[in-house]
Amino acid sequence: MPPAVLVSGLAKRYGGVVALDGASWQAELGSVTAVLGPNGAGKTTMVECCEGLRRPDGGQVRVLGTDPWNAGPAHRARVGVMLQDGGLPASARPVRLLRHLSSMYAAPAPLLPLVERLGIDEFAGTSVRRLSGGQRQRVALAAALVGRPEVAFLDEPSAGLDPHARLDVWELVRSLADDGAAVVLTTHSFEEAERLADHLVVVAAGAVVAQGSLADVTGGDRLEDRYFALTRKSVA
Numbered sequence: 001m002p003p004a005v006l007v008s009g010l011a012k013r014y015g016g017v018v019a020l021d022g023a024s025w026q027a028e029l030g031s032v033t034a035v036l037g038p039n040g041a042g043k044t045t046m047v048e049c050c051e052g053l054r055r056p057d058g059g060q061v062r063v064l065g066t067d068p069w070n071a072g073p074a075h076r077a078r079v080g081v082m083l084q085d086g087g088l089p090a091s092a093r094p095v096r097l098l099r100h101l102s103s104m105y106a107a108p109a110p111l112l113p114l115v116e117r118l119g120i121d122e123f124a125g126t127s128v129r130r131l132s133g134g135q136r137q138r139v140a141l142a143a144a145l146v147g148r149p150e151v152a153f154l155d156e157p158s159a160g161l162d163p164h165a166r167l168d169v170w171e172l173v174r175s176l177a178d179d180g181a182a183v184v185l186t187t188h189s190f191e192e193a194e195r196l197a198d199h200l201v202v203v204a205a206g207a208v209v210a211q212g213s214l215a216d217v218t219g220g221d222r223l224e225d226r227y228f229a230l231t232r233k234s235v236a
């Protein structure tokens, strides 16, 4: 079976800035893939190419066997996306918004358990613009998952969350993968990568410098130590 996500020799530049310079990695169904790398390494650009939001300059991206840039609505309905800035309408109330999104899918996830699991019921009546950063983040995650995606791209899903909310998110992500989805998340948290990821992709200066299981990437060292060794040059 082809991988759920295949990124091969991906290149992308913004004017004179080389964001991606031949990055290659893949992600499988039923697993969590964590993409790590310093600020500006190219993680968001890479994920946005996978989401069909950015057009690669070179190389190939396939998600569920489809080129995301040219994909139609049937493909997009199979893919969940959580963007770094949330992208939520400011005046919407969380549960109404999620109910609206849910109605666009043929077989959505049951809404109430998702809402309760992420504690969104506690601020259901507050408009998005008045939510705290962490609350907004939880709504954005629910919006990405409400269509029961086969592949979910989550950009720093637990950044800025309190410890309880972080655990809730981790459990949700784990159960999504255990139910068969491919979850790809970007993170700056070694703890998150160690506890959650089946597969790690380390990106530095637009290229993949290591990938594999935690054991493959660390070779028995601490992930933190290995990460600094792998990415040191790119942050100089």
Ligand SMILES: Nc1ncnc2c1ncn2[C@@H]1O[C@H](COP(=O)(O)OP(=O)(O)OP(=O)(O)O)[C@@H](O)[C@H]1O
Pocket: 014, 017, 018, 019, 037, 038, 039, 040, 041, 042, 043, 044, 045, 046
């Ligand atoms: N729209 C854009 N226009 C110009 N340059 C951009 C644009 N988006 C990203 N870049 C540049 O491309 C490079 C990669 O950025 P990207 O956001 O993909 O990195 P990242 O690994 O996601 O970083 P972070 O961890 O800070 O989110 C950076 O040098 C960034 O400044």
